[in-house]
Amino acid sequence: MTEVENKLPAETPLSPKKRAIIVGASSGIGAALAHRLADEGFLVALLARRAEMLEKLTNEINSKHGETRAINYIHDVTDYESVPELLKKIISDLGGLDTFVYNAGISVMVGLKKYDFEKDRQTFDVNLNGALAWLNPVAELFQNLKSGQIVGVSSVAGERGRVGNPSYNVSKAALTCYLEALRNRLTRYGVNVLTVKPGPVETDMIKDVDGVLFPISAEQAAGDIFNAMRKRKQEVYTSARWRWIMLVVRNIPSFIFRKMTF
Template identity: 75%
Template structure:
């Protein structure tokens, strides 16, 4: 069995609607956004590693709407070489592509005085290289079409190099920069590129974390993301108050920031 595998919940053919690919769909923001997009009229292809959760999500969506509105593909984003062929297959299965969302990500906690290359490598390979493996061919496709929308889920963690979880911070900072570069390439061609910077969202990624604040449910993040997609915004924070917090954080002098322990 390959890492990438397609499953249709029923034999009902997909009907022509807005079409989206969502990578990193099995839980959290991805699952909530999948429900939101289909509720708003999308046909959607869902990708993730965890087949049981992905299958359940797909069945829930299709049962709710009484037809095949979602199809799924088991896929590991570090399986880079399969992406071009898989992307082409999904576009054929959907009958086209209007929006692409990259939400896949991992976070491996490492102690403040610890250095773990293997965990750091896994973080970079998933959050950054996995993103580029998808974003680049999708950008090329939309460049040819002179239309489309790309949504990248980054994080407020990419705003500064904090002492906690350096590799995760690095992966999100680099992803934000890459998304900006793609935006500058594609904007004049009619392709919208949205960078999403969530704060703390109630997902498995933060289940063991302590002293968190402004934690929002995935459904709130999904609502904000969909609203931004509709308005074809270029960047949002969710919740929005993080924009002002990060404005302050980015301007804290380095000699002070180095003394902070978060």
């Protein structure tokens, strides 16, 4: 038994423990989901770069429950080579894995009339390549186990190419498409793949953006995600009204969309 495993509460028939990894857990939606999963009895492994934020969150969760329900690992998702070993270590520490959440994401603004490959590449490295680095080995594991749940936090922003932040739109469109492909591969093995499409959520990511439409709290987003996980849905918009807003937005003809400034 590893040192970390020793600290985790043991699973018993009357107290079954689900084990989850959240990549991108230090703030916002990831942190709120960490709380929610721990509240629901999960053991959670929390990953991100900011050590202090992760430590604070871990302590909050563990003192709230009076036992170790959260452990953390400092990790930068662009350190792709480290993923297979780290995944093995976390699974060994948790004593297994039932749920994997890829939530890490950045939005690097370029400017309405500007073009910047370096910023575009950073966006892709975190939002897409980091997701592939983690989801490939997790998909293979769950395929072999014939069980498990994958949750990918994409965005409504992936549904159209817009003037404001093209590379963010593309990174999320690609992530959504990749998650669909994973679902088509893995459903036959009993693995659920949930694509999360948030509209605006009040987190650090949008703190400098003015005039966002229908923002919700990170806790509300986490609640919607958890309900969708429980029902083993394939896709969830949070809040739910964004399903209908995006139905309209997806169908705005290009000759009108080209004149829009959002």
